[in-house]
Amino acid sequence: MAEILIKNGFVIDPSRKINGDVMDVAIKDDKIVEKVGSGAKVIDAKGKVVMAGAVDVHAHVAGPKVNAGRLMRPEDKLFKSPDAQEHYRMEMGFSIPSTFKTGYDYARMGYAFVMEAAMPPLHSPHVHEEIHDTPIIDEAALPVFANNWFVMEYLKNNEIDNAAAYVAWIIAATKGYGIKLVNPGGTAAWAWGLNCLGINDPVPFYDITPAEIITGLIKTNEYLGLPHSVHIHQNSLGDPGNYTVTLDSLKLAEGVKARNKFGRDSVMHSTHIQFHSYGGDSWANFESKAKEVMEYVNTQKNITVDLGCVTLDETTTMTADGPFEHHLNNLNHLKWANVDVELETAAGVVPYVYDKNIKVCGIQWAIGLELGLYAKDPMRTFITTDHPNAGPFIRYPRIIKWLMSQKAREATLDTFKYKDKVIDATNIHGMDRELTLYEVAQMTRTGPAKALGLSHMYGGLSAGLDANVGVFDLNVKNMPSDPEMIEKALLRASWFIKSGQIVVKDGEITGHGNKRTVWVNAKVKANPQVTRDINEKFLKNYTVGIGNYPVWDALAPNPLVIDIDAEA
Amino acid sequence: MATITLKPFKTPELIIECNNITPDAFAGKTPAEIAELEIFEGKVREKLGDFFSVTGSSGKTAAETDILIDGDCSRVKYIGSKMTAGTITVNGNADMYVGGWMKGGKIHVKGNVDSFCGIAMEGGEIEVDGNAGNYVGCAYRGDWRGMRGGTIHIHGNAGNDIGTFMLGGTIIIDKNAFIHVSTHAEGGTVVIKGDVEGRVGGQMVKGDIYVFGNVQYMLPGFKEIDRVRKEIAGESATFRQYIGDLGERHPKSKGKEIYANLYVKASA
Numbered sequence: 001m002a003e004i005l006i007k008n009g010f011v012i013d014p015s016r017k018i019n020g021d022v023m024d025v026a027i028k029d030d031k032i033v034e035k036v037g038s039g040a041k042v043i044d045a046k047g048k049v050v051m052a053g054a055v056d057v058h059a060h061v062a063g064p065k066v067n068a069g070r071l072m073r074p075e076d077k078l079f080k081s082p083d084a085q086e087h088y089r090m091e092m093g094f095s096i097p098s099t100f101k102t103g104y105d106y107a108r109m110g111y112a113f114v115m116e117a118a119m120p121p122l123h124s125p126h127v128h129e130e131i132h133d134t135p136i137i138d139e140a141a142l143p144v145f146a147n148n149w150f151v152m153e154y155l156k157n158n159e160i161d162n163a164a165a166y167v168a169w170i171i172a173a174t175k176g177y178g179i180k181l182v183n184p185g186g187t188a189a190w191a192w193g194l195n196c197l198g199i200n201d202p203v204p205f206y207d208i209t210p211a212e213i214i215t216g217l218i219k220t221n222e223y224l225g226l227p228h229s230v231h232i233h234q235n236s237l238g239d240p241g242n243y244t245v246t247l248d249s250l251k252l253a254e255g256v257k258a259r260n261k262f263g264r265d266s267v268m269h270s271t272h273i274q275f276h277s278y279g280g281d282s283w284a285n286f287e288s289k290a291k292e293v294m295e296y297v298n299t300q301k302n303i304t305v306d307l308g309c310v311t312l313d314e315t316t317t318m319t320a321d322g323p324f325e326h327h328l329n330n331l332n333h334l335k336w337a338n339v340d341v342e343l344e345t346a347a348g349v350v351p352y353v354y355d356k357n358i359k360v361c362g363i364q365w366a367i368g369l370e371l372g373l374y375a376k377d378p379m380r381t382f383i384t385t386d387h388p389n390a391g392p393f394i395r396y397p398r399i400i401k402w403l404m405s406q407k408a409r410e411a412t413l414d415t416f417k418y419k420d421k422v423i424d425a426t427n428i429h430g431m432d433r434e435l436t437l438y439e440v441a442q443m444t445r446t447g448p449a450k451a452l453g454l455s456h457m458y459g460g461l462s463a464g465l466d467a468n469v470g471v472f473d474l475n476v477k478n479m480p481s482d483p484e485m486i487e488k489a490l491l492r493a494s495w496f497i498k499s500g501q502i503v504v505k506d507g508e509i510t511g512h513g514n515k516r517t518v519w520v521n522a523k524v525k526a527n528p529q530v531t532r533d534i535n536e537k538f539l540k541n542y543t544v545g546i547g548n549y550p551v552w553d554a555l556a557p558n559p560l561v562i563d564i565d566a567e568a
Numbered sequence: 569m570a571t572i573t574l575k576p577f578k579t580p581e582l583i584i585e586c587n588n589i590t591p592d593a594f595a596g597k598t599p600a601e602i603a604e605l606e607i608f609e610g611k612v613r614e615k616l617g618d619f620f621s622v623t624g625s626s627g628k629t630a631a632e633t634d635i636l637i638d639g640d641c642s643r644v645k646y647i648g649s650k651m652t653a654g655t656i657t658v659n660g661n662a663d664m665y666v667g668g669w670m671k672g673g674k675i676h677v678k679g680n681v682d683s684f685c686g687i688a689m690e691g692g693e694i695e696v697d698g699n700a701g702n703y704v705g706c707a708y709r710g711d712w713r714g715m716r717g718g719t720i721h722i723h724g725n726a727g728n729d730i731g732t733f734m735l736g737g738t739i740i741i742d743k744n745a746f747i748h749v750s751t752h753a754e755g756g757t758v759v760i761k762g763d764v765e766g767r768v769g770g771q772m773v774k775g776d777i778y779v780f781g782n783v784q785y786m787l788p789g790f791k792e793i794d795r796v797r798k799e800i801a802g803e804s805a806t807f808r809q810y811i812g813d814l815g816e817r818h819p820k821s822k823g824k825e826i827y828a829n830l831y832v833k834a835s836a
Contacts, residue, residue, distance in 0.1 A: 075711035333817065334712055351712075 053112025227453025272308025591654025
């Protein structure tokens, strides 16, 4: 590593409100600096756009359910695996790519950081093994909490300090990053073949409701002052008419203030909101409620969302929402994997084909994009596909193309078999908003970095931030009239520099980078009650001993630990 | 029509993968260009001309191109893979994946074929004068979309797993087959002129199976409902008609459940 100077590019850096000014970006070792010496390697970015490394707030890229998907879908690799680049590793798979393809493809799109969105605590060693095997990109993982026996018992009695001590222990033991909620209470109910479809449905056998779990974990999160807010996959995912459940759960954040030292303002991140913005009461009268949901999100400054856009591909759904996957399997009759994770969570995996000849798939596609277009604050609305649930992450540039071009949206709409029915059930037809590249940079870089409490490292190009810089072949002063060129340019960066090392040149991988595992170590005062509870559960209920539970350091050999002191 | 003749002159050390032996890849090329086409021996890229002499001429399009392989292809995989038109004739045996993912045209193998003949085939015709291995007209591993169309005619015996996940098309086996016929199928027709050991139609949703010989072990999920006279694959006979697999889900049409049919030739 040494000095690099990226000269004369159109710099887009929303963290400093820079929009396409022709500037230089200087890099020394692994940081961005004000200036470098004359011996620096010069990259000519004239006529190209220069942005910070992107930050993915939510993707399923490592861990047991991703691997279950790989195992049960050999056909995902057939005819969809490119030839390996010389001197680099084989790249396999499409919707559930191998770890190497995951790292390479993210880097080719200029991504510096990816959040693995659901880590079952018991299986966290596997998650970290895969993270370690994914080259180039920095990663963190969110352990799931909303169906955990400890959490439900503490929150039932409103013992926030105990919940916080337990959560801090789990996050440290699993080398996790924050608090993920998946179908609060519903996944626990699934152990008995049941579900919680509303936030006030009592969780069977636990005497608590999803609303109480959500509220309690928001309090726990702010008690600890974690860098990220709670990250929630709400109840009733994918059901027609679920937007009322979505609004009910979003309202639980009203009036709550963020307490942290990381510059985060949000207290709730509502993920893949496309799956939660459905109207109608059956698949026959299924319709978009994107407007209703986004209008509420626009008014609530302490909520962030990501889109979860449907990309119209054949993909593999996987979630800790066990009952949902069972429901989905009953709809499409394809393969189904289901697992219970003792005391903690569950998961399911089902392949799914988002077919443009199916009306419902067309409506889902429209809802994801409508949400992005109705968003008033791109700093709180992030682009995702809930990879691989609504589509693989390599489609992010395609989603950006659709968000930036009405022409591209209408062209896709024209290919639908039930175009008229899709138009009737949505608002996408005729929506003329076209996002700018500046707004896209907010949605993919500055915004998610802020929501994750990582603005001090990612999401901008100020001196002192990590040297993650992408150069893309797009002329912001003269954007191409063909929207396909946007997708093409963003899919394969001209240059991508990760932590000061050139890892992509002309869309090809040129290095394996210096991959880091980011995790949070939250200090709380000693809590003998919680220590006793943990020991007791490991003796009585867990199938593993407590000594075998935590992730050992060797699995995260290049860690970036964020220390926080909840009592300070 | 123009014919390209390939003559194998060297036995490969490993079994070679020749996805490029198709009328589609040969059309419009000179023999010298065809000899340059890429094949794989293990992970090593080699040329078609390293193993075959190439003579004759190709047509302008795949439909106008005939390929004659004048020799044994027991160590050649993927002949006619994904072809859309034209013909291939093999004067000898062929290894696995003959006519896999094929969309049109005709393949005639005068010897035996190994497994995965006509895997995930969509159209066209495959004729094998000898025996076939396992997985005739099946789906790719893990895939739920098997053979969709076209015809596979095996004049000899076939192994197990015939027509797995079949959605359409016809498979005819002139002699005997082993186990697993039309497992998970949702369409298509399999005709077995000889005997089958068992597991016929397991988890079958839709489609037809005709057995002219004996099914040694019937699956319990099939129920005899009728005796019918049918003409299939050029033969007319009286069959016992079974429906099934009763343990599997079945779609409804006009309020009536649709079952798969298994016809077994009545003995008298």
